[in-house]
Amino acid sequence: MTMANAMFLLLAAMPFLSLLLLSPSLALNQDFCIADLPRGDTPAGYPCKPQAGVTADDFYYRGLNTTGPTINPFNIGIASAFVTKFPGVNGLGISAARVDFAPGGVVPLHSHPGGTELLFVVEGTLASGFISSATNQVYTKTLYKGDLMVFPQGLLHYQYNLGNDTAAVALSSYSSANPGLMILDFALFANNLPTDVVSKVTVLDELEVRKLKALFGGSG
Known part of the structure; x- marks a missing residue:
């Protein structure tokens, strides 16, 4: 084989080599890594619990x-199975959550900085949507029992119960053991930024900001 042919084959194989090196599911060098939560989180995830102490x-x-x-x-009501509550998902790139909607219940605009969400409607009917970051385009759907909708990582999205007299239940799965959660209302009004600063950066009247800070437990 000539040097030129060898270089061509190497370049052709680069995408596949990158996939093998970078794909989390292919890069695992052990069966599992149960999170040792008391040792604290790191940029690479939680350290592993000693295998001798792992049980079913x-x-x-x-x-x-x-x-x-x-x-x-x-x-x-929200119940989560993120790594901080379910250490078995550590390093596996998956987690889950359950949302129970009372009549009129709303999951307000929020994002998951660390993972994409796939939502499955167990009971009820939901209005749902997300906003693209590039164009602020809004994508909305009415979801019925058995429906799925995906929310790309990091994008603001919402759901609310369309049933006036009935509850709804949804299950979500995530492409991360710890996808994170930032609810826009809490980020804006549960903080200690001075009211005049929040007013300037949101273009809301200061009186309205004070009302919202009181509602969400903020100060300033």
Whole structure:
């Protein structure tokens, strides 16, 4: 084989080599890594619990079998199976959550900086949508029992219950063990930024900002 042919083959193989090197699912060099939560998180994830101490319970979680804590004033309950509550998903690039909507319940505009979300409607009917970052285009759908909708990583999205007298339930899966959660209302009005600063950066009246800070527990 000539040097030129060898270089051509190497260049042709580069995309496949990159995939093997960079794909998290292919880069695992051990079966699992149960998160050792007390040792703290790192940029590479939680360190592994010693394998001698791993049991079947590390791969099992009952936290989604009931409604999670209520988030006011939105009339929803959220139970999560992120790595901080389900250490078995550490390093596997997956996690889950359950959302229970009371009549009129709303998941307000929020984002998951660390992962894409796939939402499945278990019961009820939901209005749902997300906003693109490039053009602020809004993509909305009405979701019925059995429907799926995907929300790309980092984009603002929402859901709310369309049933006036009925509850709704949805399950979400994520492409990260710890996708993160930033709710826009809390980010804006549960902080200690001075009211005049929030007013300037949101173009809201200062009186309205004070009302919202009081509602969401902010100060300043």
